[in-house]
Amino acid sequence: MSEPALSLSGLNKRFGAVVAADNLELEVAAGEIHALIGPNGAGKTTLIAQISGELAPDSGRIRFLGRDITGLAVHERSRAGLGRTYQITSVFKDFNVLNNVILAVMARKGQGFGFVRPARSDPTLRDPAMEILRQMGLEARARDKAGALSHGEQRQLELALALALKPKLLMLDEPMAGMGPEDGQNMVEFLQGLKGDCAMLLVEHDMDAVFALADTISVLDYGRLIASGPPETIRTDEAVRRAYLGTD
Amino acid sequence: MRRRIFPLIGLAVFMMLPPLATWIGEPYLVSTFTRIVIFAIAAVTLDLLIGFGGMVSFGHAAFFGLGAYVSGIIAHHAAEQITLFGLPATDQALIIWPLAILVSAAAALVIGFLSLRTSGVHFIMITLAFAQMLYFLFVSMEKYGGDDGLMMLERNPLPGLDMSDDWSFYYLCLGLLAVVLFILGRLINARFGMVLRSIKQSGPRARSLGISSLAYRLTAFCIAGAGAGLAGALMANHNGFVSPALLHWTLSGDILIMVVLGGIGTLYGPVLGAVIFLALEEFLPLAFEGAGLPGFKEHWRVVFGPLLIVIVLFAKSGLYGFLLGKEAADV
């Protein structure tokens, strides 16, 4: 058994009376798609924020590829190979699509301190960026302002930014949110195609997508992990049915 | 491509201003033009912070005044033949001006490091407060004239140029403005500028891509401080005089207004802003006189204040944005 990509141990986080993480233990194996589900307010987005470093847990440790990253800043975790997308689309709206990805490629290479040569015509940035846009099917929109893209395209660009980092673990916060059935299906297929390149931690409300994609599913309720296992076990789990699927 | 043409037209106009002033029989205007060019340097560097870095600094005059005082103090020591920190002082521009730039950049490093721990309103208030701290520091320095300031006997000599000639000094300042604009233009489109602009749009997103926003913002803060230091050194030479007024917070406000008048987030806009601001300062008093209200001549700000409010409320893109339309913004 190889080392897990991510392991959380004894993670706690409260906001006043609200418990967002209650002594959480979780492991994401290398290369797997690990889905995180649970009712609204279960603490899924908060958990992603803690893993990415935007929120500090009250206690507990976060290990990434065998290294303790609990004390690292957001950008340091990203440099270590942790990529993420946001639930609310967060692309650079004033840049064009290509420049968005160029920025991410530049960030991955750690080459932001260039003061003279224009960045957007530099082939060492531009070619890999175009390659990613081709993968995402966004190349035709390369010259358009990101703010002018449709919602679905912005979701794709959001993912393109994360992919440009070549992450070892990709955290996806509701990648299908607000997408129509067709775009959603495309996204599922695309994520399937990525399988094996990197581990994924997927938060998603679309259960069809979750069961189609996930190798492992963990269920959160009020910050507690109430079940974790392969999709078929989760589908029949009593506690999960009661807390979550039953209300569907 | 209006974007290409405007700067060239602008340069041509600036080149022709001194002969034009002589031709219309108002040669003293060269001094006003020099002021415009010097303030333009300060304004374009402030726009690097506000328009490209999203850092609303209300303390830019601190670095401007610091650069001026470095020139003034070293020249003072040279004139009085007193050593400075054990070193013999000089009046050579080639030594003094780079020193002014360095000192301002160093001050920006310290002030920026502290101020950038915060953002938003905190940042505005803190940059304002630190600038005012330097203001009071110079007010309390009796050794260098305190409130009254410090006279400079002559401009810092530069080999191959007659600095006492107002035309030469004007063209020198204009050349330096062009250099600063060239450097900033490269910078904004280079990797550094892209990262800086991305942080302005969304700091959290940039950080999630692995970008350390503090490092980039602090570097930009130092570069802007250095540019303001150069402008300050030039202003000291232009006035032949330095005083705490050059660090006063209202001057920070003035430079900020120039940026907004011209157009935030554009490279050349602030130059236009400096032109408008100083032209208003020059001509609003005359307008009062012309309107038969000579008593209001010194009170031109009573009109300028509300004018500024109207501009902020209704014409945010600035004159440069107005002239260039969509082309003003970078993609």
Added chain:
Amino acid sequence: MLLFFEQLLNGVQLGVFLFLLAAGLTLIFGIMGVINLAHGSLYMAGAFASALALRLSGSFTLALIAAPLAAGLVGLAMEVIVIRRLYARDHLDQVLATFGLILFFNEIAAISFGRQPLFMNIPPALNSTVELLPGAPYPVYRLLIIIAGLLVAGLLYVLISRSRAGSLIRAGSTDQEMLSALGINVKMLFALVFAFGAMLAGFAGGLAGPLLSVEIGMGENILILTFVVIVIGGIGSIRGAFAGALLVGIADTLGRAFLPGLLKLMLPPAEADGIAAGLASMAIYILMAGILIWRPAGLFPPQGRSGA
């Protein structure tokens, strides 16, 4: 020791002034999210109004009533004409527009009263001293300012934490839509809060008249000190404003009073004077820098909905 006691009281008195300004400014920022550079102009308006009232009526009581009233009216007009258009704008717009207001008010004051400072005398009834400690006489007027300021602070605390108006104010800072849904006129509430902040500033201006000269630009110097207070205390927190104001008032006063003497113990007198003057003028900013390193959000960062 007695001198120290006296300077300490002077520091508290400066702190009380700063609190009156900082309370209004932080309330306005906390609730409406607007940064108002022209808050100092309201302080100036109060000072000029009280000077004028004193000259016309000869009554210091009337002068002290005129100050907050005038500043409140000016503040109300300011809110209706300019400030309410800035609530939805970014901080840069707010800074610029209120900077424009400062330019306007300073020139209006110059046109109306001239550029020469006006001097107000301390009313004879208050122009005496009391012995708080044996051998340490302290001016009655300054003591009165301290008491008045502390009273206002207490009143504010009760108002915001106990009253219905206070709970509306606290709600306004977080949930405007809910307030509208309850049928409360948010526009009116904001205007009143702004005018209230203006009255506090005007009151401070009226009190300051006899101690400082009433002149153009008096508002800006104290405004920047007020910013330091707010940054130290935590923006939006009345409690922070109070703590920050006292801290800044005392640090500034004690620094100016005792640094020269302290430095003379270590350095030759000529140098000590120069360095002490510089250090004393920088003391509160150094204090601010220290607090920023230690706690970037200030001493009492407001949490959630508690505005007080």
